[in-house]
Amino acid sequence: MEEIELKRLSEGDVVQLCPASTRNQMFAACFLVVTEIKDWGVQGYVQGLGQDGKPGGQAYYRAHWEEIELVGQAVWRLK
Numbered sequence: 001m002e003e004i005e006l007k008r009l010s011e012g013d014v015v016q017l018c019p020a021s022t023r024n025q026m027f028a029a030c031f032l033v034v035t036e037i038k039d040w041g042v043q044g045y046v047q048g049l050g051q052d053g054k055p056g057g058q059a060y061y062r063a064h065w066e067e068i069e070l071v072g073q074a075v076w077r078l079k
Helices: 003-008
Strands: 013-017 031-037 041-047 058-064 068-073
Touching: 013 058, 031 058
Parallel strands: none
Antiparallel strands: 013 031, 013 068, 031 041, 041 058
8 A cells, every 4th residue: 555545544444455465365355344553554354254144253354554455435334
């Protein structure tokens, strides 16, 4: 991400995790809802699918700046 975009990032933003640089490849190319902005990057969650018609949980991840690209703003967020 460019420095100007990093300064605009806020809670509720949606970023995509880069398939090439994401440290945990289970999250590669996933969309992550930002819950916290840190000096080193962002913390947030990827919503998991549920089972048997029930909602799934959230998988939390700490992404460094070089792992993410801004996509937009989440309309709904889970807590």
